[in-house]
Amino acid sequence: MRRYQQIYQQSIEQPERFWADQAKRIPWLIPPATILSYDDQQHARWFPDGEMNLCHAALDYHVENGRGDQAAIFWDSPVTHAQQTITYRELLERVATFAGALAQLGVEKGDRVVIYMPMIPEAVVAMYACARLGAVHSVVFGGFAPNELAARIEDAAPKVVVAASCGIEVSQVVAYKPILDQAIALSTHQPEAFIIKQRAQCEAPLDERQYDWDTLVSQASPADWVPVKGTDPLYVLYTSGTTGKPKGIVRDTAGYAVALAYSMEAVYDLAPGDVFFTASDVGWVVGHFYIVYGPLLRGCTTVLFEGKPVKTPDAGSFWRLIEKYNVTSFFSAPTAFRAIKKEDPDAQYLSQFDISSLKHLYVAGERLDPPTYHWLDDLLDVPVIDHWWQTETGWPIASNLPGIEPMPTKPGSATVPVPGFNVQVLNRDGQQANPMEQGSVVIKQPMPPGCLTGVWGDPQRFHSAYMAAFPGYYLTGDSGFFDEQGYLFIMGRTDDVINVAGHRLSTGEMEEVVGGHPAVAECAVIGIHDNLKGQLPVGLVIPKDSYTDGPEALEAALIARVREQIGPIACFKQVIVVDRLPKTRSGKILRKLLRNLADGQEVGIPSTIDDPTSVDDVHRAMCDHQVGSANKAPPLI
Numbered sequence: 196m197r198r199y200q201q202i203y204q205q206s207i208e209q210p211e212r213f214w215a216d217q218a219k220r221i222p223w224l225i226p227p228a229t230i231l232s233y234d235d236q237q238h239a240r241w242f243p244d245g246e247m248n249l250c251h252a253a254l255d256y257h258v259e260n261g262r263g264d265q266a267a268i269f270w271d272s273p274v275t276h277a278q279q280t281i282t283y284r285e286l287l288e289r290v291a292t293f294a295g296a297l298a299q300l301g302v303e304k305g306d307r308v309v310i311y312m313p314m315i316p317e318a319v320v321a322m323y324a325c326a327r328l329g330a331v332h333s334v335v336f337g338g339f340a341p342n343e344l345a346a347r348i349e350d351a352a353p354k355v356v357v358a359a360s361c362g363i364e365v366s367q368v369v370a371y372k373p374i375l376d377q378a379i380a381l382s383t384h385q386p387e388a389f390i391i392k393q394r395a396q397c398e399a400p401l402d403e404r405q406y407d408w409d410t411l412v413s414q415a416s417p418a419d420w421v422p423v424k425g426t427d428p429l430y431v432l433y434t435s436g437t438t439g440k441p442k443g444i445v446r447d448t449a450g451y452a453v454a455l456a457y458s459m460e461a462v463y464d465l466a467p468g469d470v471f472f473t474a475s476d477v478g479w480v481v482g483h484f485y486i487v488y489g490p491l492l493r494g495c496t497t498v499l500f501e502g503k504p505v506k507t508p509d510a511g512s513f514w515r516l517i518e519k520y521n522v523t524s525f526f527s528a529p530t531a532f533r534a535i536k537k538e539d540p541d542a543q544y545l546s547q548f549d550i551s552s553l554k555h556l557y558v559a560g561e562r563l564d565p566p567t568y569h570w571l572d573d574l575l576d577v578p579v580i581d582h583w584w585q586t587e588t589g590w591p592i593a594s595n596l597p598g599i600e601p602m603p604t605k606p607g608s609a610t611v612p613v614p615g616f617n618v619q620v621l622n623r624d625g626q627q628a629n630p631m632e633q634g635s636v637v638i639k640q641p642m643p644p645g646c647l648t649g650v651w652g653d654p655q656r657f658h659s660a661y662m663a664a665f666p667g668y669y670l671t672g673d674s675g676f677f678d679e680q681g682y683l684f685i686m687g688r689t690d691d692v693i694n695v696a697g698h699r700l701s702t703g704e705m706e707e708v709v710g711g712h713p714a715v716a717e718c719a720v721i722g723i724h725d726n727l728k729g730q731l732p733v734g735l736v737i738p739k740d741s742y743t744d745g746p747e748a749l750e751a752a753l754i755a756r757v758r759e760q761i762g763p764i765a766c767f768k769q770v771i772v773v774d775r776l777p778k779t780r781s782g783k784i785l786r787k788l789l790r791n792l793a794d795g796q797e798v799g800i801p802s803t804i805d806d807p808t809s810v811d812d813v814h815r816a817m818c819d820h821q822v823g824s825a826n827k828a829p830p831l832i
């Protein structure tokens with residue numbers, strides 16, 4: 196690991212010099228004179244006086260430099276039986292024209308635009324069009340309920356909302372327009388205009404201030420790109436925190452572009468002209484980085500896939516696409532491979548395709564569990580790379596680094612910190628943990644370029660959520676340890692964030708929704724282990740004495756309530772009505788104990804417990820409801 200060590204040390208010891216070199220990878224209008232500065236709270240601000248435009252760097256620049264006829268996007272949509280190849284030149288034309296349409300509606304630099312779209316080329320066009328104008332986009336994932344969309348509209352206060360009439364799931368067409376209408380009815384902020392991309396599967400009636408995408412575009416003139424400062428925001432992306440209010444993670448422009456350009460080489464080992472297929476969604480951070488912006492900034496082709504790993508139509512989709520588009524690097528979540536493995540354990544589909552173009556397979560979103568790692572490693576002739584990151588950091592914090600020097604893999608480890616990330620593990624006393632000692636994983640300031648620069652509209656929350664716990668360090672919210680060789684193992688969250696099918700959700704938020712039901716006296720929502728989705732939420736509920744309709748009715752009502760208020764993506768399908776919950780004498784619900792019970796693990800009864808017999812009651816209820824592995828739990832007391 197000598198080469199890696201050398202580069203890593205330089206990035207930590209001389210960050211300004213290191214990132215000044217990396218900044219040469221992107222086209223600037225005005226190159227930065229200042230590489231790193233700090234705001235009044237001592238948070239890093241990269242390239243503050245440089246000027247550029249990300250749309251220009253990813254599209255205009257490549258068209259001007261001979262890539263106009265290269266494919267920028269391969270769109271593959273098994274759910275609509277459609278495919279499209281869009282060249283850099285065509286994409287630039289579509290983006291410039293849509294930017295013109297947005298400008299016609301009054302969108303200017305700094306204005307927000309909410310984008311609520313499935314995996315269609317128009318989503319990418321809308322994102323780049325915002326970047327072109329210097330407007331700040333906020334993409335909202337399609338699986339959220341109106342309430343969640345409303346919370347994001349309310350917080351981001353967009354001038355315009357861009358949506359599609361529908362998204363298409365495995366067995367249903369999800370009409371987006373009624374969800375949008377309900378969200379607008381719930382929001383106190385009212386956008387000035389709406390642009391709707393009509394899809395043949397479900398056309399939406401349009402009201403006043405609602406424009407048809409195609410008509411608007413046919414009347415628009417192309418808009419030129421607007422120079423922005425390095426620290427101007429490019430987008431806000433909401434993610435689950437510990438409360439019901441999602442956090443709007445703010446990403447700047449130039450730091451983001453430099454981090455993207457660097458990671459495309461160091462982490463993903465991709466050259467211009469290569470094909471990158473990231474099977475995620477534009478509504479998640481992975482989609483922003485490695486479907487939309489990263490590949491095009493590097494002059495690669497991106498695969499935009501409107502489908503699932505299974506059932507659209509079968510467990511061979513990924514392999515089919517890798518062959519068809521000559522994919523160089525492929526990236527998805529472990530849960531997607533568990534879904535494939537479940538349907539096609541012997542990988543019969545794989546044998547039908549030639550995937551020899553593939554150089555690397557990447558996974559993230561949750562820990563790559565060793566059984567899935569071994570299944571993939573046995574199956575494929577390419578390195579299987581687990582890498583760790585979060586919406587906040589925006590790009591991988593730890594990874595194997597084939598673009599620097601490939602390293603031996605250790606199952607269960609995300610390998611080593613990526614240059615720029617000074618990752619440390621702190622114990623309870625805030626001291627550096629020893630090798631193999633688990634603790635809080637933190638990143639010493641300054642964070643490298645590309646990481647969050649704030650929480651939208653809430654500087655205090657940025658500080659309290661991430662910076663206050665260990666002054667001088669960013670708190671990742673994950674626990675983990677380094678081994679003797681410096682390999683990092685990420686073991687799980689220290690807060691109530693859970694990962695369901697690679698989607699980040701907050702059990703705290705679910706508790707707020709469940710607890711808000713008039714019949715609920717008290718509740719706890721916990722994340723339990725699931726073989727397919729990694730984790731699943733389970734609600735434990737004590738009804739009010741006045742409630743008389745029976746447990747089944749309440750359980751069904753609460754499941755429906757979470758689906759309505761958070762969305763189907765929460766996968767909240769198990770609720771158990773109980774008489775009491777195990778608590779400490781000071782009244783704190785013992786959530787860890789509940790999780791261990793549900794996962795069939797040994798349960799330590801803390802001495803502070805108020806009533807030990809409550810544990811037996813809950814355990815019995817879990818077994819009756821066949822929750823997780825509760826029936827495998829060892830005898831309790």
Ligand code: COA
Pocket residue numbers: 313336337338339362364365369474475476479481503504505527528530531534559560695696697698762763764765766
């Ligand atoms: N729009 C509307 N609804 C959506 C949606 C979207 N974009 N995405 C998911 N949903 C709905 C699903 O239809 C499902 O609804 P249902 O309860 O009516 O069946 C529900 O939300 C749960 O979806 P999901 O958890 O995705 O379950 P699934 O059974 O449809 O698919 C997997 C399971 C594992 C195949 C799928 O979750 C997957 O591909 N995960 C990978 C995720 C990923 O790439 N994450 C990004 C990190 S890299």
Ligand code: AMP
Pocket residue numbers: 434480558559560561562563581582583584585586587609671672673685686687688694697698699
């Ligand atoms: P998100 O912000 O949705 O990307 O979720 C980030 C969280 O997912 C992290 O804080 C981790 O808890 C988890 N995560 C993502 N990638 C990995 C990984 N490779 N290994 C372990 N946990 C991961």
